[in-house]
């Protein structure tokens with residue numbers, strides 16, 4: 001039995017779920033990995049000079065043993081997330097430390113602690129096998145997977161599973177991720193694949209869509225409401241392209257920050273009107289490495305007021321971090337919220353706290369999403385209310401280049417990867433629904 005036989009069975013119109021369940025598993029599969037003995041390969045280089053094409057490998061690896069509550073999924077397509085860029089440049093930490101720590105949790109978790117790390121935190125595919133205790137999903141189900149992995153043995157996670165002390169991001173802090181032909185997930189990561197999308201379109205939103213939903217919409221995040229002015233950094237990027245859609249769909253007013261006329265055009269096409277090209281307008285929030293320039297915060301705030309008719313920002317959707325955080329805190333209105341999920345440009349932030357406390361602003365830390373939030377975000381995709389922002393699709397072999405593009409900010413929206421799917425466009429089940437949303441689905445393609 002080979003992976004090719006699995007693909008043939010998935011693609012055959014005559015295959016039944018029982019046929020898929022009866023397929024013997026192959027011994028190995030092709031997977032995108034980083035190697036433990038290479039974690040020092042970029043030592044001494046600047047972050048931007050660390051090249052994912054050098055550290056990312058395509059290897060044949062053994063199929064992991066299936067445990068209770070788990071599923072093995074044949075991955076048709078995946079997508080590149082920035083967490084895979086971090087993994088591939090071994091910043092801010094090597095992810096092998098996460099695997100070692102997970103390996104100490106239990107005998108079953110020991111499987112994850114290997115000298116290679118199969119990365120990737122998105123997938124669309126077909127369930128091949130389920131472990132003991134899994135009743136909600138069967139072999140043959142067409143699924144997407146969100147990337148929250150939890151143990152839930154402690155009471156801490158039972159109000160909000162993101163608060164589980166053993167909360168991990170699958171394919172980043174666990175092994176056997178989605179940039180591969182087969183992936184191992186917990187069954188409570190599974191969600192139905194939106195039936196009007198191809199495999200690669202369905203695999204694109206997962207991680208960033210769920211994150212943007214919690215960070216902006218959920219009561220665990222900013223709890224956005226109608227009419228809110230929402231400042232969205234990187235508004236045509238991975239997270240931002242979903243935050244912009246949530247703001248528009250929720251009756252808020254996105255103020256989109258981008259770095260080129262082309263990206264501004266994408267935001268306009270999504271329906272945004274207030275757009276700031278940070279490059280064209282030349283904001284320099286830092287005079288030098290250690291000194292911010294409040295005059296630039298003020299110039300930025302003035303520009304926002306021009307675009308909003310004099311209003312300030314209710315919610316900042318933050319993720320660039322060090323470079324923008326001081327400006328983000330400054331431009332938020334009295335009582336407003338800065339919600340942050342990342343620090344792409346540096347995690348040691350600096351802001352003027354007087355503007356925070358005197359104006360009763362709040363900073364909210366947000367990280368991925370719980371199952372319910374991921375489910376609600378996926379439901380909006382399935383209903384055609386929010387659309388994938390897939391721009392370009394790479395083969396599994398070219399994942400290194402795909403990660404390089406994301407690292408160097410050469411991409412738009414999301415970058416997809418074909419795993420088992422032999423070509424783009426496969427897997428669409430509801431053509432009528434697709435036809436209704438075709439322009440929106442293709443908005444980011446090939447730009």
Ligand SMILES: C/C=C/C(=O)SCCNC(=O)CCNC(=O)[C@H](O)C(C)(C)COP(=O)(O)OP(=O)(O)OC[C@H]1O[C@@H](n2cnc3c(N)ncnc32)[C@H](O)[C@@H]1OP(=O)(O)O
Nearest residue numbers: 082083086091092093121147169207211341342343367368
């Ligand atoms: C969905 C997609 C998401 C993304 O893309 S997010 C972006 C990518 N992700 C990242 O960049 C994050 C990567 N992660 C990290 O950088 C690290 O993961 C953290 C900085 C978040 C945590 O660092 P660590 O070293 O793993 O853990 P510690 O909590 O700092 O523990 C170290 C020691 O410090 C002790 N400690 C923790 N809190 C306290 C406290 N409040 N008082 C005293 N000690 C404390 C611990 O116990 C432990 O100790 P002992 O080393 O002896 O085991």
Ligand SMILES: NC(=O)C1=CN([C@@H]2O[C@H](COP(=O)(O)OP(=O)(O)OC[C@H]3O[C@@H](n4cnc5c(N)ncnc54)[C@H](OP(=O)(O)O)[C@@H]3O)[C@@H](O)[C@H]2O)C=CC1
Nearest residue numbers: 082211234237238239258259320323341342344345367368
């Ligand atoms: N905690 C969590 O759950 C999650 C965290 N993340 C993290 O969020 C970050 C962004 O992820 P994602 O949106 O997928 O990445 P992308 O690279 O797809 O998009 C980020 C956008 O941010 C903008 N940007 C980058 N650097 C700066 C800067 N210095 N100043 C202003 N804008 C900047 C760019 O847009 P432009 O050039 O047009 O301005 C870029 O397109 C990453 O660090 C990632 O690890 C992502 C998902 C989940």
